[in-house]
Amino acid sequence: MNIVILSRNANLYSTQRLIEEGENRGHEMEVIDPLKCDLIIEKEKPTIYYKDRYLDYVDAIIPRIGASVTFFGCAVVRQFEMMNVFTSVTSDAIIRSRDKLRSFQRLSKAGIGMPKTVFTNYSRDIEKVLSHVRGAPVIIKLLEGTQGLGVVLAETKSAAESVLEAFNGLQARALVQEFIEEAKGADIRVLVVDGHVVGAMKRQGKEGEFRSNLHRGGTAEIIKLNETEIKVAMKAARALKLPVCGVDMLQSSRGPLLLEVNSTPGLEGIETATGKNIAKSIITYIERNRR
Ligand code: ADP
């Protein structure tokens, strides 16, 4: 197959690993920067122009679209969809997963446990907003933050007030969420491929940090999931229609609580922590599912 990885940086670990495993299995692998594509839209033969040629020979794509280029990146993925090219994740599912509010609404409907969350249209009645999630301490997070940036722990009511006022003033929309203290600065990242769990790690934030993101200095180790955690991860992937994704959850006294589902999960942390060949799972998933 001709498999294209849509990525801005061919040197990233995840991109390199996908190329390596794809080539091992006899595929032609190519990295294309989505931002350098022109989309040609017409009735007969929609196509994509990239550096002096047309991308009309592609069998499958693996989108690795960064959060900062969601709009154009997803337009490119959608164009491939219009050309009947198989994609490991659809443009609609990427867009949905980038918005924490939208994802939470769908996940709650699917009956998945999550930290209790409030979303308001810049309400000034902070006391009421906090009361919905049992008062401070609370977590306040921007709708489209990533890598732990835009996630704040407000320990007191007055801290929550100032953070919300600041976000409101910037017209930045935020969720207010119950703080799950017993997670102790750790969370679980579960890699799902083809709807099944292929690896899981526990990430622990550095000393004094409630955010466990590896980008914030967290460390990771392999973890064995219990049955409920496996079920929640698979259910979340299904609810957001993401056959390949990273599902993040907190371990709480009332069971696993879903945090977010990432449509472009990094492979370095999880492959290193688990010793599993996740890149190969993604390639064989494409082989099995391309029409
Ligand atoms: P991002 O998209 O920026 O990674 P997350 O919602 O995943 O945002 O939050 C970042 C980290 O902060 C999580 O990995 C987790 O360790 C911590 N965290 C987030 N929400 C909560 C919460 N409600 N209670 C406790 N810790 C949380």
Ligand code: MG
């Ligand atoms: Mg996260």
